[in-house]
Amino acid sequence: MSADLESNSLPALARLKRRTPPDPMRFAVSARPSTLHKGLAAEDFVLLCGCAAALLLLLVAYLAQSASITRQAYTVQGLQATLERVEHENRLLRVEIARLEDLRRIERRAAELGFGTPERIHYLRLPEESSHSEVGLSATAATAP
Amino acid sequence: MEEFRRRVYLVATGVALMAGAVLLQLVRWQLVEGAELAAQAERAHSRMRVVEPARGSIYSLDGALLACDSPAYAVGAAPREISGAQELADRLFPLLGVRRQDLVSWLTSGRAWQPLAYDVPLPIGDEIARWNVRGIYLEPMLTRAYPAAEVVEPLLGFVNRAREGYYGVEGYYDGVLRGEPGATLGDVDAAGNTAPFGQIMVEPPKPGADLYLTIDSRVQHVIWEELRRGLEKFKAESGLILVVQPRTGAILGAVAWPSYDPNRYETATPDSYADPIISKEYEPGSVFKVITMAAGLDSGVVTPDSTYEDTGRFSIPGAEIYNWDRRAHGLVTMTDVLALSLNTGAAHVSTTVGAERFYSYALAFGFGQPTGVDLQYEVAGSVKRPGDGRWYPGDLATNAYGQGIAVTPLQMAMAVAAVANDGLLMQPYVVRATVRDGQVQVAHPRAVRQVISPETARTLTRMLVTAVERETTAAKVPGFSVAGKTGTAQIPMPEAGTYHPSDTIASFVGYLPAEDPRILILVRIDRPQAGMWGSQVAAPIFQRVASRLAVLLGLQPSPASLAEAVQP
Numbered sequence: 001m002s003a004d005l006e007s008n009s010l011p012a013l014a015r016l017k018r019r020t021p022p023d024p025m026r027f028a029v030s031a032r033p034s035t036l037h038k039g040l041a042a043e044d045f046v047l048l049c050g051c052a053a054a055l056l057l058l059l060v061a062y063l064a065q066s067a068s069i070t071r072q073a074y075t076v077q078g079l080q081a082t083l084e085r086v087e088h089e090n091r092l093l094r095v096e097i098a099r100l101e102d103l104r105r106i107e108r109r110a111a112e113l114g115f116g117t118p119e120r121i122h123y124l125r126l127p128e129e130s131s132h133s134e135v136g137l138s139a140t141a142a143t144a145p
Numbered sequence: 146m147e148e149f150r151r152r153v154y155l156v157a158t159g160v161a162l163m164a165g166a167v168l169l170q171l172v173r174w175q176l177v178e179g180a181e182l183a184a185q186a187e188r189a190h191s192r193m194r195v196v197e198p199a200r201g202s203i204y205s206l207d208g209a210l211l212a213c214d215s216p217a218y219a220v221g222a223a224p225r226e227i228s229g230a231q232e233l234a235d236r237l238f239p240l241l242g243v244r245r246q247d248l249v250s251w252l253t254s255g256r257a258w259q260p261l262a263y264d265v266p267l268p269i270g271d272e273i274a275r276w277n278v279r280g281i282y283l284e285p286m287l288t289r290a291y292p293a294a295e296v297v298e299p300l301l302g303f304v305n306r307a308r309e310g311y312y313g314v315e316g317y318y319d320g321v322l323r324g325e326p327g328a329t330l331g332d333v334d335a336a337g338n339t340a341p342f343g344q345i346m347v348e349p350p351k352p353g354a355d356l357y358l359t360i361d362s363r364v365q366h367v368i369w370e371e372l373r374r375g376l377e378k379f380k381a382e383s384g385l386i387l388v389v390q391p392r393t394g395a396i397l398g399a400v401a402w403p404s405y406d407p408n409r410y411e412t413a414t415p416d417s418y419a420d421p422i423i424s425k426e427y428e429p430g431s432v433f434k435v436i437t438m439a440a441g442l443d444s445g446v447v448t449p450d451s452t453y454e455d456t457g458r459f460s461i462p463g464a465e466i467y468n469w470d471r472r473a474h475g476l477v478t479m480t481d482v483l484a485l486s487l488n489t490g491a492a493h494v495s496t497t498v499g500a501e502r503f504y505s506y507a508l509a510f511g512f513g514q515p516t517g518v519d520l521q522y523e524v525a526g527s528v529k530r531p532g533d534g535r536w537y538p539g540d541l542a543t544n545a546y547g548q549g550i551a552v553t554p555l556q557m558a559m560a561v562a563a564v565a566n567d568g569l570l571m572q573p574y575v576v577r578a579t580v581r582d583g584q585v586q587v588a589h590p591r592a593v594r595q596v597i598s599p600e601t602a603r604t605l606t607r608m609l610v611t612a613v614e615r616e617t618t619a620a621k622v623p624g625f626s627v628a629g630k631t632g633t634a635q636i637p638m639p640e641a642g643t644y645h646p647s648d649t650i651a652s653f654v655g656y657l658p659a660e661d662p663r664i665l666i667l668v669r670i671d672r673p674q675a676g677m678w679g680s681q682v683a684a685p686i687f688q689r690v691a692s693r694l695a696v697l698l699g700l701q702p703s704p705a706s707l708a709e710a711v712q713p
Contacts, residue, residue, distance in 0.1 A: 088216035088267065098210035098292030103366040 192333045197287060198324030201353035203301065203314060206397075206577060209362035211297050212315070212407075215290035218270030218283045220261045224254050226280035233278060237261070240269045263306060264288045293362070295404040296369045299420040300360070300575070302521065303407040312418050314356065314575060316521030321579060324353035354581035359574065364388055364398035367693045372400050375686040379651075380674035385421055386690060387554055387667040391562035391656055393590035394571030396518070397664065423516075423523040426551035427669075430634030431469075431486045431679070432654050433547030435561055438483060439605055440506035441494040443568075443597040449480045449608050459489040464539030466492050469633065484612040486631060488546045495545035503541060504530045509596045510560040511570055512552055517593075518573040527551040547634060558667040561654045564606060565628070565662035567599035610659045620655055620684035622691045624702035628662075629655025629687065631679030636672070648672045653683035657691055658703045666690055 099105070174182060202213040220241060227233060230252035238245040241262040251259045263286065265273075270283050289304040291297065302313030310319035327350030368386040376384050385401040401421050405413030419425060441447040457473030459466040468474070468488050474481070482490030495503045507513070513528035528550055529536040543549045555573055563570040570593040579586045597605075609628035613620050620629050632652040635644035651673055656665040668683040668690070676682045694700075 091213065091215050092267065094210060094213060095215050095290045095292055098213075101209065102293055103363065104296070104370075 190332055191330060194329045194331075196327040196329060196348075196350045197308065198326055198350035199287065199352040200289065200304065200308065200324065201322040201355045201581075203322075203356045203358065205358055205360050205362040205365070207362055210292055211358070211360075211362070212289060212291050212301055214287045216267055217263070217286055217288045218265040218267065218273075219263045219286045220265050220270065220273065221282050221284065222252055222259050222261055223280045223282065224252050224256050224259055227252050228279075233281070236276070237273070237281075240273065241265060289407070291407040293365075294406045294408060296365060296400065297360070298404045298407055299401060299418060300399050300422075300520070301407060303410040303418075305410070312521050313420055314358065314520065317519050318356060318576065322353040322356065325351040327351070354579050356576050357578040357580065359390075359395035359397060359577045360399070361397050361698075363697055364694060365400065367697065368398045368690055369400045371686055371690045371693070372402055374689075375668070375670060375682070376402055379670055379676050379682045381670045381682075382672050383421075384668070384670040385554055386669075386686070387422055387558050388690075388694065389558055389562055389573060389665050391565035391571070391662045391665050394559065394562070394573045395577070395590065396573055396575045419522060420520060422554045423518060423520050424553070426524060426526050426553055427650055428550060428634045428637065429547040429552050429557050430632035430650065430652065431488075431491075431546050432557060432561070432630050432632030432652055433550065433552075434483060434486065434491045434545070435564060435605070435609065435630050435654075436507060436510055436512075437491045437494050437498075437503070437545045438479065438608070439510075439564060439597050439601065440498050440503055441479070442604055443506070443601040444498055444502055446497045447479050447494055449478065449604060451479050452476050453490065453493050455487060455489050457489065459492040459542060461492065461496060461539055461542045463537045464542050466542050480608045480611050483608050483630065484616045486546075486616075491545035492542035495541050500531050500538075500541050503544075504528065506596070507544075507550075509570075509594060510563060511556055511593065512550070512560065516553075516555055516559055516573050518555060519576055523555075524553060526553055526556055547632060554667055554669055558654060558665060561630075561656070561667075562662075562665045563596050564602050564609075565656040565665055566602070568595055568597040568602040570594050570596050606659055606662075609655075613655065617653075617680050617684050619680060620653060620687050620691075622657060622688055622695060625657045625691070625695060625700065626659040626703040627655050627657045627691065628659040629653060629684075631684060633677065633679045647677070649677045651677065651679045651682035653679050653687045655687055655691070657695070658700060660703060661701075663700050664691075664694060664698065666694070 199214050203211045205211055224230070230249060234245050234248040234252055237243070238248050241248070243262055248261065251261060265283075273281065274283055287308075291301065291303075298313075300313050302311055302315035302317075304310050304315055308323070310316050310322060315322065328348045330347075368388060372384055372386050375381070383402055386398070387396070388398040389396050399420075399422050403417050405417045410418070438447075442449075453476075455468070455474040455477050457468055457471065466488050469486060474485060474487060477485070477487065477490060479490070479494070481487070482494070498506075507528050512526055514525050515523045517523075529540055529544075540549050559570065559573055572591040572593050574588055574591075576588055578588065606628045609630060610626050613627045613629050617629065617631055620627055620631075630653070632650075632654070634650040634652070636648050636650060637644055650669060650671050652667065652669040654665065654667040656662040666687055668687045670682050670686070673682045695702075
């Protein structure tokens with residue numbers, strides 16, 4: 001580039017110079033940041049840090065809340081599953097109880113334990129005053145199942 | 146330059162057209178199809194789940210659980226995802242109760258989806274889930290459980306896989322028991338699982354109402370046991386026993402054989418689903434003489450002591466009638482007609498009463514029309530009447546002793562129960578109370594009509610007591626006076642236009658204590674091979690049932706009968 005400038009004619013140099021005119025404010029502007037940095041450092045830095053910390057705090061609080069909600073939601077879901085499970089077990093137990101209370105099963109079990117059906121039915125005639133007298137039905141008639 | 150400008154215009158026009166197309170598409174998406182597309186987007190990340198309501202439970206009068214929902218699994222497979230089908234079938238078939246070769250064929254079918262088993266118990270389903278096998282899926286389901294199994298059938302009916310009730314109580318009260326489904330709507334994750342923190346709107350399902358029946362589980366057990374014993378003893382193929390309260394019309398117990406296990410209803414023949422107590426007609430035979438005599442007494446045509454000369458044969462145009470024993474009994478009273486079960490005597494009464502009055506009494510007793518019982522698929526029976534094109538004069542005589550007339554066991558029982566209830570016909574019912582959300586709705590007995598006068602009813606009861614005391618001793622219950630009547634009906638063979646030469650339907654209907662009837666029992670045994678008469682077959686079964694129920698229900702013995710029965 002410099003070789004070109006040297007070899008070129010003056011009008012070409014003049015055009016190049018017109019393209020990049022000297023900026024009188026150039027050095028002034030480049031000097032401003034350092035001046036500002038030194039001026040704002042004490043107050044603005046604290047403020048900036050404070051804002052950042054507050055933002056971080058808010059973020060952490062938000063995340064903590066979200067995590068808590070999620071955790072509780074999972075807990076609720078788990079409890080609902082447990083409730084459903086317990087209800088299912090309750091239903092199964094009701095059916096099981098009904099099956100155990102079935103009279104056919106109880107009769108079978110009673111027979112296994114040596115119990116039998118009564119052969120005679122006894123009616124107790126309750127007198128008006130004192131002793132109860134027991135009367136039995138005739139043999140064939142009294143045969144109970 | 147001109148060419149350049151033209152090209153610029155061309156490109157600009159193209160860009161404008163494309164922009165216009167994009168704009169139009171945006172308008173279409175936003176304004177025309179906006180709602181639908183929004184719904185699609187909503188569906189993509191949220192899911193609506195239908196929540197099946199719990200079906201109401203059914204209890205007996207004494208609180209025994211007869212039917213309820215029970216949790217189970219439906220097990221299915223995605224055969225395309227499965228590897229090692231043979232080994233998997235080896236593990237699954239003992240647990241699912243499915244044949245191994247069926248499982249292998251299903252698992253290797255290459256289908257996208259194949260159901261394997263329903264109603265799989267929770268422990269078994271849980272074990273399969275623990276295997277964590279790819280391609281095997283378990284879906285929770287509710288199945289209907291009937292702890293008393295076949296003892297309550299065909300009275301209760303059943304619930305199919307689509308959760309629809311059929312036959313009996315389940316069918317009749319399906320709308321009450323079923324409840325209303327609910328729904329959950331929630332965000333789902335990529336796997337389709339409901340996100341726990343998604344917005345979930347819940348429409349809770351409304352469970353069905355619980356039913357408390359008039360059926361007493363102890364009565365049901367007794368009559369079931371006695372029916373099975375009777376069928377075995379008399380070598381019969383089928384039969385039924387029905388117990389009702391004459392004063393209220395409440396059905397305390399009803400059993401029939403053949404029965405089926407409602408827990409595995411799909412293995413039963415469809416014919417066994419129908420309840421013979423309400424859905425199958427039969428010719429009642431001599432039991433119907435109770436109705437004939439009621440008509441004669443109430444219309445004033447005869448009294449218990451009215452006599453007629455029994456020659457052993459009764460002739461009417463179109464019919465020649467004989468007694469069951471083919472004998473002539475000479476001068477007999479109306480009480481004798483019932484005690485000896487004389488066909489000629491019944492025909493004498495019906496023809497004396499006259500067709501119009503006789504059939505109006507038959508209809509008033511509830512024959513030829515459904516009783517209105519709260520059970521599904523009740524039939525009306527069939528009563529031919531003058532002028533309906535099917536009736537012949539001879540029918541008046543044969544109908545008098547229960548031939549040529551079709552009734553259901555429940556109709557027959559309720560008609561005799563009207564006699565027991567001072568002539569007041571009650572509507573039978575099986576549901577005592579409906580409980581929904583803690584609110585109890587109690588069903589009250591409903592009187593249908595006064596069929597005969599209370600005096601006639603009491604007179605007829607005395608005649609029926611005498612009939613049992615004199616001629617049907619097998620039905621006598623120690624300590625109680627029993628009013629009852631035997632029946633031995635021939636079985637029609639419609640294809641041959643005649644009756645079966647030897648097979649009969651043996652029946653007995655009776656109530657006790659006669660002076661204050663608390664229960665009425667109808668016993669019917671079909672085609673018994675060891676005995677054929679109602680007095681031989683059905684009366685002894687009635688006696689055993691009545692004896693047991695008298696103790697079970699704490700009936701007060703009849704004073705006069707107790708005096709005879711007790712030993713000093």
